[in-house]
Amino acid sequence: MTGDAAGAGARGAAALLARTRTLGARAAALTGWRARGVLFAAGALATLSLPPVGAWPVLYPVFWLVSHMADGAGARRRRASFGVGWWFAFGYFAVGWYWIANALLVFSDRLWWMVPFAALGLPAAMALYYGVAGLAARVLRPGLPRALGLATAFVAADWLRGHLLTGFPWNVWGYGWADSAWLSQGAALGGVYALGALVLFSAMLVATADRHGARAGIVALVLAALIPITVAGYGAARLTTAPDPTALQDSDNAPGLRIVQAGIPQREKWPRRFAARNFDRHLRLAREGRPDWVRAIIWPETAAAFYIEESAPARADIAAMLPSGGLLLTGAPRQAGVPPRLRNAMVAIDGSGRVVASYDKHHLVPFGEYVPFKAVLTFGKVTSGAGDYAPGPGPRTLSLPGLPPVSPLICYEVIFPGAAIDPAMPPAWLLNLTNDAWYGETAGPYQHLQHARLRAIEQGLPLVRAANTGISAAFDGHGREIARLPLGGSGVIDLRLPPPLADPPPYRLLGDWVFVVLLILGCFGAVMTHARCGKLAQARPSVETDA
Known part of the structure; x- marks a missing residue:
């Protein structure tokens, strides 16, 4: 039979x-x-x-x-x-x-x-x-x-x-x-x-x-x-x-973070008439209902749509919002270099309103942040502002007060597998600041999120992602999702930062x-x-x- x-x-x-x-x-x-x-x-x-x-x-x-x-x-x-x-x-x-x-x-x-x-x-x-x-x-x-x-x-x-x-x-x-x-x-x-x-x-x-x-x-x-x-x-x-990633949320030892997703439409992000309103929305979301254990606030790419390093009043407002010993990590434009050139950056500000560290995006988007072949192409970039951004020196690991060493990745820098970290100084976590408001409620933000998740798996590092209109999320070193804010919404995520994997993955x-x-x-x-x-x-x- x-x-x-x-x-x-x-x-x-x-x-x-x-x-x-x-x-x-x-x-x-x-x-x-x-x-x-x-x-x-x-x-x-x-x-x-x-x-x-x-x-x-x-x-x-x-x-x-x-x-x-x-x-x-x-x-x-x-x-x-x-x-x-x-x-x-x-x-x-x-x-x-x-x-x-x-x-x-x-x-x-x-x-x-x-x-x-x-x-x-x-x-x-x-x-x-x-x-x-x-x-x-x-x-x-x-x-x-x-x-x-x-x-x-x-x-x-x-x-x-x-x-x-x-x-x-x-x-x-x-x-x-x-x-x-x-x-x-x-x-x-x-x-x-x-x-x-x-x-x-x-x-x-x-x-x-x-x-x-x-x-x-x-x-x-x-x-x-x-x-x-x-x-x-x-x-x-x-x-x-693997240990349960949610178990850390009850730990008193892991650093406490708040991810802010303000949900600002792209057309309202850069006009000066919305600047004060947008900044106040980020301050409010960063402050309201915040647990005592949160020490670091994370805002998305260019959440501060002005030169925040050069604005003492804005930094004073940030200092007043932060918890004792706290820190704000925000995307913002900045001018650096000799002569000064425009950068798409992440800026870290402490409770005294002092800029303690910065990172300049190194992998810029062609036509979005600069125009290649400018001798031939006469039109400007598709994003706001007349000038091109200048690139930073490359992947960097930042040592920040009260936080493990971090590798910032701005926007689509997170899609490049071999350029997520500085191998000479490995970080303990990855931070992706992005603004996907450009793409509306399409497949693009979901694909972008998946790219970020695989960087966590490849590196064996937790990844925290703050996006202006979503999708903000956090993953552990196995790529398991800890929390998420939906596309097109506004809100916050409060979480304890997971540790990196004890044994780095082969990749x-x-x-x-x-x-x-x-x-x-x-x-x-x-x-x-x-x-x-x-x-x-x-x-x-x-x-x-x-x-």
Whole structure:
């Protein structure tokens, strides 16, 4: 009976693989606008793996489709192979980054003309990396070799996109598993780029299960399943043995913090007529109902929308608001250097109204905080103010009175995995000050929050996040959420700062070397399977041509 059941299961699996092979052949045969439309739609569908949806299993049918279409394109022109990567990535970015256009619509009276460049131009430019990846994978044989090559080339494109031309590693493939509490712990081993390699290797193994016979297909499916099962098992073990982060909230030893989210609309943030009202709102939220154990107040990016270092009355108001021995950490513009240049900064002010430390943002947003290629481009930056910001010297660890050493990260600095801390002076926690009011109630703030959470997992450090209109939150060193304020609201979070993990995670010690090893293994696997498939197909002439 058991043998009959096993035989029936094997026949059922073989029949399923045969059906998917037929569907795959139809996808591979698509050409022209039909192929482009399907690839764009597949990229759009892949964004469902990202916040706020987090449906990571959708990546398996998506990459099954892309793999089959890459095989079909490989039998045609090189341009078709480039198009597989480009059109798929274009759909992924155009839909995944739709919220960027919302930032321009905030001041639509003067920035409307830039919307097409943000909504389509940036995705089109970033998709070039993946078009080249599709072209590179073309040299490999169809099936498993090309699928492994495409996965490896895609994660290499992720890394290049995150580093070249100042870098923009938003929604790299590793975030496809980030919404899973267990799977996201894989970032502790090798960072988000290595996690992306595992995501794509697993998906591409499933994608090739219907192209190498029933037995080989079942082996591919088993291997594909083992990757997320192993990562999830590691994550489950890691979280099960971790202490409860909420237990610290009853401790008298951990530093007490208050995160303030004032909920100020972007159009009302910088005009002078709102300056006093906005400042008073932050003071009120920082003071009202505050527990005695809170010693440090945290305001978001540019919460003080003026040169607070140069305003003695404002610093006196802050000193009067602070508890005894307390400290305010606030985002604010400042002027520094010789000659003085504008900085996007974090300023620390003590109970006497004295500035005790400051940090200048070093990774500035192109076109948002400065305009590159100013000799050619004649328009100004899209944010308020005529002048460009100047960058600070790089990641820094600040020693502040009454607090553990901290690494400040302003706005999108938190999306860069390798630049979250100064390795020469490791901090005890991460502080992310941001203003996501630009993006309204879109997917952008949810994605930004997830990027911040993975920095906590990679570094094994608690992360505290203050956002002007949300989402403000706090995470422990395992990326577990302690508290959150919703998008679009105002309020405060009072919490005890968790300690860093006793044992730093591997990524903090090794950086991207785990990713490099996975990249080498992907290349080796693609080349070896290419050679193996070549031996099996020696009797058959290749049907591929560069005509």
